[in-house]
Amino acid sequence: MELDLTLARKFYREMLLIRRFEEKCVELYSNEKIRGFLHLYIGEEAIAVGVMHALTPEDSVLATYREHGQALARGISAKSILAEMYGKMEGCSRGRGGSMHLFDTDTRFYGGSAIVGGGLPLAVGMALADKMMKRDRVTVCFFGDGAVAEGEFHESLNLAALWQLPVLFICENNRYGMGTALQLSESETNIAQKAAAYKMSSKQVDGMSVTDVAEAAEEAVAEIRAGKGPLFLECLTYRFRAHSLFDAELYREKSEVEEWKRKGPLVTFRKKLEAMNLWTEINEDEIEDEITKIIDEAVEFAENGTLEPVADLEKFVYSEEVV
Amino acid sequence: MMSKDTTYREAVRLGISEAMEQDERVFLMGEDVGRYGGCFAVSMGLQEKFGTERIIDTPLSESAFTGAGIGAAMNGMRPIVEIMTVNFSLLALDQIMNNAATLLHMSGGQLNVPLVIRMATGGGKQLAAQHSHSLEGWYAHIPGLKVLTPATVQDAYDMLGLALKDPDPVLIFENSLLYNSKGLLDTSASPLPIGKALVLRSGKDLTILAYGINLFKALDAAETLAKEGIDAEVIDLRSLRPLDDETIMASVRKTHRVMIVDEGWKSGSISAEIMARINEQAFYELDAPMARVCTVEVPLPYAKQLEDAAIPQPEKIVAAARKLMEEA
16 A cells, blocks of 8 residues: 555554553553453554544444444544543443443444444444445444354354445454464364355455555455445454453463564554655654643543433433434 | 224234335345245235335344344334244344343443334244243343333234334234234224323223233133123233333222233243332232232143143133132
């Protein structure tokens, strides 16, 4: 893909924003400002940034419980995401969802699903609606390698291919479903090949390379818009941090983590830009400063947010509009 | 349209057909709803009328097509998902419970799910333990869902329209034994809203609360009881969630004796919930302990005499009513 300075800066900045935002989340979690589960995307940033680059505001996005990166890359503000994690009314889900359930219909971001595989059928339905109403939209569905073992994965891929729906499936293969390695879960560990069995175009992509992901996603989205049915990208990646902050990481070697960190999306992208003589043009300090400011403001916003009155507890169980 | 001998099946079909004519967002999706005409022939002829794009045959993927119904509803459509029987709906329970019922709340009010799920329920056809259960009471446990149980031909028609107009997920349970039943249908009558129970037979001695096919067993029983001088009030619950506490309590205050007929098992059932509410709201109105006629706590068997013995029958209702009247 054609990588100019503007795009290089955008990619680097967006990945760094996710990285720094989540580092702050860890700190806030330790200080008990954020509670519940906290699943970090650190190491996988290139996928969200690369895929979102290929979308228009009209497209729809569904993600999992490890979705801070997708939410930020889709354009939900750090303020509203952090306020959500604080359980405040100013949060993107009014504090009803928390870290695992970020929703924002303005950016067509439909969660934030914490049942592994449970978002895939929804993506199929959203795409079905677009096809029936002849809308020019693509639905992108993110999920992990763990979802591949679920029946809903297979049912959904079959429906999407059978009905030729405009869905882009993004499998973020970080090699572990919580603590169980892919080879202990799957008889066939090439996930793209499974998708191919449903007669949809699929391929493996280096999920550590933002440009590889962006290029593959752009091609995929163009094909889907041209009416060629669903498409599947398996992005090979690695989660640098524990599954959640309750995870003692007994199931993998530290050396393996270190090896993957050397292949991390930020370091490799920086090396690439250096080789292209673009890095010297990028003012790293300026980007860091801007991100620090965004995060500081998000923390302040979340701290000063409002706790929803307990009197409103039973709101949003049914719509207020009455038949 | 006014007709005296419309079948329940025709009423549901007419409801679907009219809704699809009026609203391009409405479509029907499920196993064998198109070319086959529906496993209970409810949608017979609809694919010819509306085409394969709006009457959609699905593979045997309850979870994915129910979830797809939710996704389509989130994205502006008004889907009707048909699941063959309530037992099969358990394959879609994840989508119904974890998505349909929770999305509005989890999203802080941003995403409502205007989805209708229809399914057949109930025993009595010798279909044994994987096709015959009455699990609507389970679904009534779940905040975020509405659970409707049309018994009459009029409600078979009306409830579909009401459910499609509702902004939230509505489950409609159709007793498979009712599809051939005939009754009065007036399509111009204004429908009784969701959440309203209906007193179908007024009486002064005891209240019988029932829904679905058991409503007719209760009405049969009431006729027998009338000959013995027992004047039973029979109420069609119509909706298990929300329950119409007001109509129930008004009847309790009138008759002071209560029986609930429910094809679910007793333990943890909707009948248990109704008893609990009467205890909470009208305990001192009761002249006798409340009675229940439910399904015996076995998976439903194949053999006819065993299945008949397992589910509520008019004779059991009559016997329970007599006993209830003997209490001080």
